[in-house]
Amino acid sequence: MAKDVPWPRLPAAGRGTDRRIVTRPAPAGLADAGQLGSRPAAAVVGGGIAGLTAATGLAERGVTVTLFEREDHLGGRVGGWTDRLPDGTAVTMSRGFHAFFRQYYNLRSLLTRTDPRLDRLTPLADYPLLDAQGRTDTFAGLPRTPPWNALAFAWRSPTFTPRDLLRINGRGALPLATVSVPETYRRLDDIDAASFLEAINFPEAAKHLAFEVFSRSFFADPRELSAAELATMFHLYFLGSSEGLVFDVPTEPFPQALWDPLSGYLGDRRVTLRTGTAVASLERTPDGFAVTTADGTGQFDAVVLACDVAGLREIAAASPTVGSVEWRAAIAGLRTAPPFLVRRLWLDRPVAAARPPFLGTGSVPPLDNISLLDRYEGEARRWAVRTGGSVVELHAYAATTGDRLAKALDERLHEIYPETLDARVIGSISLWRADCPLFGVGDFARRPMVETPDPALVLAGDGVRIDLPVALMERAATTGWAAANTLLAGWGLAGHPVRSVPNRGRIGLLNRLAAGGR
Numbered sequence: 462m463a464k465d466v467p468w469p470r471l472p473a474a475g476r477g478t479d480r481r482i483v484t485r486p487a488p489a490g491l492a493d494a495g496q497l498g499s500r501p502a503a504a505v506v507g508g509g510i511a512g513l514t515a516a517t518g519l520a521e522r523g524v525t526v527t528l529f530e531r532e533d534h535l536g537g538r539v540g541g542w543t544d545r546l547p548d549g550t551a552v553t554m555s556r557g558f559h560a561f562f563r564q565y566y567n568l569r570s571l572l573t574r575t576d577p578r579l580d581r582l583t584p585l586a587d588y589p590l591l592d593a594q595g596r597t598d599t600f601a602g603l604p605r606t607p608p609w610n611a612l613a614f615a616w617r618s619p620t621f622t623p624r625d626l627l628r629i630n631g632r633g634a635l636p637l638a639t640v641s642v643p644e645t646y647r648r649l650d651d652i653d654a655a656s657f658l659e660a661i662n663f664p665e666a667a668k669h670l671a672f673e674v675f676s677r678s679f680f681a682d683p684r685e686l687s688a689a690e691l692a693t694m695f696h697l698y699f700l701g702s703s704e705g706l707v708f709d710v711p712t713e714p715f716p717q718a719l720w721d722p723l724s725g726y727l728g729d730r731r732v733t734l735r736t737g738t739a740v741a742s743l744e745r746t747p748d749g750f751a752v753t754t755a756d757g758t759g760q761f762d763a764v765v766l767a768c769d770v771a772g773l774r775e776i777a778a779a780s781p782t783v784g785s786v787e788w789r790a791a792i793a794g795l796r797t798a799p800p801f802l803v804r805r806l807w808l809d810r811p812v813a814a815a816r817p818p819f820l821g822t823g824s825v826p827p828l829d830n831i832s833l834l835d836r837y838e839g840e841a842r843r844w845a846v847r848t849g850g851s852v853v854e855l856h857a858y859a860a861t862t863g864d865r866l867a868k869a870l871d872e873r874l875h876e877i878y879p880e881t882l883d884a885r886v887i888g889s890i891s892l893w894r895a896d897c898p899l900f901g902v903g904d905f906a907r908r909p910m911v912e913t914p915d916p917a918l919v920l921a922g923d924g925v926r927i928d929l930p931v932a933l934m935e936r937a938a939t940t941g942w943a944a945a946n947t948l949l950a951g952w953g954l955a956g957h958p959v960r961s962v963p964n965r966g967r968i969g970l971l972n973r974l975a976a977g978g979r
């Protein structure tokens with residue numbers, strides 16, 4: 462990579478442009494709960510993307526919403542809070558780098574509530590991936606429409622060559638190009654991602670591409686991740702969408718860019734935000750649910766559980782009158798992916814100008830990626846301008862041990878960006894967490910869905926099953942809208958549209974071949 466060329470920036474964060482976007486129209490119904498005589502009251506448990514989306518969907522139809530969030534801040538895994546550097550400077554800490562892809566239609570729909578043109582997102586020009594031999598694959602400048610994106614990628618990739626493409630077992634690889642949910646899970650959920658790629662002859666040198674983009678970013682070892690999940694990711698980000706793999710990031714830390722404005726929006730719609738309040742249990746009553754927190758018990762007509770896996774398991778275990786025995790057993794069986802480390806460094810000098818804002822580095826464990834916050838986030842940039850330093854973030858997913866991990870990440874950073882070796886560390890904060898769902902082999906059929914055995918209780922979250930090609934933040938938002946829609950329909954209220962990339966392969970001939978092979 463040339464050292465003296467500044468990394469390019471794109472002009473604006475666009476909205477979805479794929480002409481094949483699939484829209485499920487908003488279910489019809491009354492426009493406002495005021496027309497019902499009395500407004501239903503709903504509790505939303507969890508203030509991550511899923512809970513905030515559900516609260517928005519309900520509040521916009523006039524439902525009286527109380528949102529309970531265990532932490533003191535909103536946003537869940539995309540939340541942020543104030544921390545301090547050793548010199549006393551206040552900084553916003555978070556789990557850090559998140560890619561807001563253009564095909565995240567339902568998440569973007571939430572964000573447009575307070576930012577109609579998505580001005581608080583900014584595009585990153587590329588998603589370069591560095592392999593163990595020092596070769597770099599990039600996604601910048603590719604055609605956006607499948608299959609031309611894949612062919613052009615193979616044409617210019619140093620690790621995935623046109624010859625590799627020809628060697629792939631075409632029939633075995635068909636599911637990658639013909640994804641349809643839930644059918645793909647029926648066919649591939651019993652195989653792990655690593656074995657699937659081996660079976661289709663996916664080139665060894667290019668495996669890091671598939672694993673980094675589509676597996677480790679699910680926080681899972683490829684031997685533990687369902688091949689169906691891998692295929693769905695491949696479809697969502699690459700072969701099923703013409704939005705491209707280029708993505709946006711917020712221009713300021715998550716609270717300022719996303720959740721503070723949304724709190725104001727929800728407050729204007731009579732949503733009570735109870736941060737710092739964990740829900741301990743639910744009890745089914747003749748009229749709805751008694752929701753118990755450390756502060757007491759409140760009565761609600763309906764509940765959205767939008768917790769992370771551990772929170773959902775705890776509530777279900779403490780609520781024997783809720784759902785059914787089978788449903789509670791399914792919740793108890795949900796698993797979390799292995800832990801991950803997010804490490805942020807405030808350095809006393811800049812990183813070389815030509816370095817990209819984000820670099821995937823996962824082919825040499827334990828470091829998965831390096832992001833340079835001061836290249837895209839306002840708060841970090843202002844700090845860097847003031848001090849002459851830089852803000853660098855390192856992620857390690859599917860980590861087996863925390864011992865020495867921070868040191869190993871720093872050493873790998875120094876190898877890849879040698880200019881950081883002599884930098885003085887003005888401040889460092891490391892987060893060691895394990896709160897992402899695991900999409901393990903064979904889990905799909907057991908995964909709880911938005912609807913539960915009780916029509917007044919719904920689930921939302923990135924670990925909840927919905928039969929659309931969505932993942933991660935977009936699955937959280939999509940299940941959030943779907944949860945709101947389910948409750949709204951029960952009250953005769955209008956719902957909200959839900960969008961996705963096409964829920965089938967884009968290439969008709971391949972779809973026909975795949976159908977013939979079944």
Ligand SMILES: Cc1cc2nc3c(=O)[nH]c(=O)nc-3n(C[C@H](O)[C@H](O)[C@H](O)COP(=O)(O)OP(=O)(O)OC[C@H]3O[C@@H](n4cnc5c(N)ncnc54)[C@H](O)[C@@H]3O)c2cc1C
Binds near residue numbers: 506510769772776923
């Ligand atoms: C390091 C990292 C990087 C990531 N990068 C990306 C990326 O690039 N792109 C992408 O799409 N996704 C990414 N993700 C995944 C993304 O963060 C999640 O998919 C998404 O935030 C999940 O939202 P959620 O609302 O389902 O869950 P959460 O955000 O986990 O929200 C659940 C909330 O429930 C609360 N809660 C739990 N129990 C209780 C209780 N008893 N009472 C009240 N509240 C409770 C929790 O405190 C939490 O706030 C990344 C995740 C991490 C950790």
